[in-house]
Amino acid sequence: MSNLSPRALTPSGEKTIQPTIRLEDVHKTYDLGEVKVNALRGVSLEIRRGEFVAVMGASGSGKSTLMNILGCLDKPTRGRYYLDGQDVSALTKNELAKIRNQRIGFVFQQFNLLARTSALENVELPTIYAGVPIQEREKRARESLELVGLADRAEHYPSQLSGGQQQRVAIARALVNGPSILLADEPTGNLDSRTSVEIMEILQKLNKEKGLTVVMVTHEADIAQYAQRALEFRDGKMRRDVAVQKRLIAAEVLPTLPSVDADGVEVLGKNADGKGSAKGPAISTD
Numbered sequence: 001m002s003n004l005s006p007r008a009l010t011p012s013g014e015k016t017i018q019p020t021i022r023l024e025d026v027h028k029t030y031d032l033g034e035v036k037v038n039a040l041r042g043v044s045l046e047i048r049r050g051e052f053v054a055v056m057g058a059s060g061s062g063k064s065t066l067m068n069i070l071g072c073l074d075k076p077t078r079g080r081y082y083l084d085g086q087d088v089s090a091l092t093k094n095e096l097a098k099i100r101n102q103r104i105g106f107v108f109q110q111f112n113l114l115a116r117t118s119a120l121e122n123v124e125l126p127t128i129y130a131g132v133p134i135q136e137r138e139k140r141a142r143e144s145l146e147l148v149g150l151a152d153r154a155e156h157y158p159s160q161l162s163g164g165q166q167q168r169v170a171i172a173r174a175l176v177n178g179p180s181i182l183l184a185d186e187p188t189g190n191l192d193s194r195t196s197v198e199i200m201e202i203l204q205k206l207n208k209e210k211g212l213t214v215v216m217v218t219h220e221a222d223i224a225q226y227a228q229r230a231l232e233f234r235d236g237k238m239r240r241d242v243a244v245q246k247r248l249i250a251a252e253v254l255p256t257l258p259s260v261d262a263d264g265v266e267v268l269g270k271n272a273d274g275k276g277s278a279k280g281p282a283i284s285t286d
């Protein structure tokens, strides 16, 4: 994969000592004038390169606030955030934007694709901000789409894709600048259970084969089973940090699940509910 930077190519299994993410006593307070919301109340944690971590917890427990800080979309009110050893809590907005663009990929529950824009153009967008030469952009975007098994859907618009396919486009977009960290905030929140496992298959493959560090928010215990490690948040604090027992491997689970559409016909137009994606990702499952 030529569009992933060397940072992301650490072979899985290779041990690096320095954590890629380190939070020290991070607090986040939203100041709404009259009211102050303490969304994070002293979070310390380390995530090593190449880990696949699930972040769990009830609604309002601070998961998205944590992801925004990890992704340099927001800064801690107090405490330190070291990204690959660099203290990013003190950087300016422009410096944070640069880090975000180069090193971090985001995936959201709502896909957040531009509607009047093809899959290919959606995926190309971050390469424009990154200053990738115009001749390179399409090539990289196509490579990214191929990674998520959607090379043959490049010219489709989001409305012509199922929910699972739209999320795969969003993953391709997150990968296009070769990040070393993928942050996914409830990536399966809008998807049916089979499609959710298909998304897990892609994330597990990227994690294993590209050494991508994956941090994924989910409130579904069965989805967290696909991670290696689970963090549980409650009231802005991390209450649990455990290794996942009996980790599930999506490529093994998928054949045991019924197909949404057994004859393999793609149902176009029925996207909102995430149904209609009968095909698994075209990437191999080693």
Ligand code: ADP
Pocket (backbone or CB within 6 Å): 030, 031, 032, 037, 038, 039, 057, 058, 059, 060, 061, 062, 063, 064, 065, 066
């Ligand atoms: P989760 O993702 O676990 O549901 P959030 O991190 O979104 O939790 O929210 C944690 C707390 O912070 C909640 O009480 C929420 O209402 C509050 N909050 C989140 N974002 C903002 C914001 N931009 N402004 C004010 N309060 C916020």
Ligand code: MG
Pocket (backbone or CB within 6 Å): 063, 064, 065
């Ligand atoms: Mg949230």
